[in-house]
Amino acid sequence: MARGETLRRLFNSFSKDDRKEFRAAATQLIQEEKQKNHLLLAHDLERIMQKTTSQQFGSNHSPWEIYPEIPTDKETGLPLIDVLMPPLSWDRIILSDKNQKILEKIVIENRKFELLQSHNLTPASKILFCGSPGCGKTITAKVLAGVLERPLVYVxxxxxxxxxxxxTAVNLTKIFDYVKTGEWVVFFDEFDAIAKDRNSNNEHGEIKRLVNSLLQLIDNSNCYQTLFIAATNYESLLDKAIWRRFDEIVFFDKPNYNLRLSLLRKNLSSIKHPSIDLNKFASRLKDTTGADIERICLDAIKSVILKGEDVLTSEDLEISVKHHSERMRIIKKRINFDEQSLENIRNE
Structure with a gap:
């Protein structure tokens, strides 16, 4: 009888074009199938519903219309997450061979969830990205969402x-409860902010309680249809207990010569540059990140366009490289000043 009422609710909402009620009824139907242990059917229905709504409504509708109501902070009313549908594929990023293989394996496991489940196995569902700023952690998370055709939940x-x-712990619980409603890629950027080492002398009791809550939420999540990605620029700050919670750990190093050359070719592919020796520039840009190289190339291309020209020269690229070097000197000087000021305060 319950199933019949759910189906009536589903069809009535469809006939009235009541999207919110339709999703609620469809979600209820999926939960009923899960309770009957029809897990493969429930998984397929979830995937179809998410894919259909995102394709149907597109970017002309807010995430609140496409997905379940987004959780908010009780005090401020601010949304705790953003839901995106990145239209990205593997060609958007350039990775080391090692990282490419790791990530492709993760994608295959998550695509073949049903096959693994039939053998009482689960895909890698919790991934930690480590590395310097600008080395591609955020864009890689977006690419994984695009490749898997899942919405990206950005925390x-x-x-x-x-x-x-x-x-704060309540807000985290709201997020983990939310992702139980579907199949997502969940991205926690700057993860060290909520997963700091509890043994640090600088941390107070609230942070320690927050980390305890986070560990419990991760352990009890069991959302094998959702891929959790945490990213940090400062892996040394993470609590020791956090590390074993992840199925895979991916380190994003600064690009080597071959990757720098590939990044230059990719980012300059939109403009003619016949006279530029990219090998020379790849050798010079030793300490740059992928984001640095992208910024250098875009800056050079913009300067050519603004001059009314359509060919990039070595001189144009050289100017952008020098501008980048000056920019980095300013940034490093500012960082060193802030670090020294902080050290002086601690010693007072």
Missing amino acids: NLSAIFSSFLGE
Whole structure:
């Protein structure tokens, strides 16, 4: 009888073009199938519903219309997450061979979830990205969402942290409860902010309680149809207990010569540059990240376009490289000044 009522609710909402009610009824139907242990059917229905709604509504509708109601912070009312549908594929990024193989394996496992489940196995579902800023952690998470054709849930850390005692852990719980509703790629950027080492002398009791809550949420998530990705620029700050919670750990190093050459070719592919020796520039840009090289190339291309020309020369690229070097000197000087000021405060 319950199934019949759910089906009536589903069809009535469809006839009235009531999208919110339709999703609620469809979600209820999926939960009923899960309770009957019809896991493969429930998984297929979830995947179809997510894919259909994202394709149907596209970018002209807000995520609140496409997906379940987004959780918010009780104090500020700010959304705790952003839901995106990145239209990206593997050709958007350039990775080392090692990382490419690791990530392709993760994608295959998640695509063949049903096959693994039939053998009482589960795909890698919790991944940690480590590496310097600008080495491709965020864009890689977006690419994985695009390749898997899943919505990307981007966790908004600025909204998670609350001034109310214990409310931050509540916000985390809301996010983990939310992702139980479907099949996602969930991205926690700057993960060290909520997973700091509990043994650090600089951390207070609230942070320690937050990490305890986070560990429990990760252990109890069991969302094998959702890929969790955490990213950090400072892996040394992470609590030791966090590391074993991840199925895979991917390190993003600064690109070597071959990767720098590939990045130059990719980022300059939109403009003619017959006279440029890219090998020379790849050799010079030793300490750059992928984001640095992209910025250098875009800066050079813009300067050519603004001059009304259509061919990039070595001189144009050289100017952009020098501009980047000056920019990095300013940034490093500012960082060193801030670090020295902080050290002086600690010693007072």
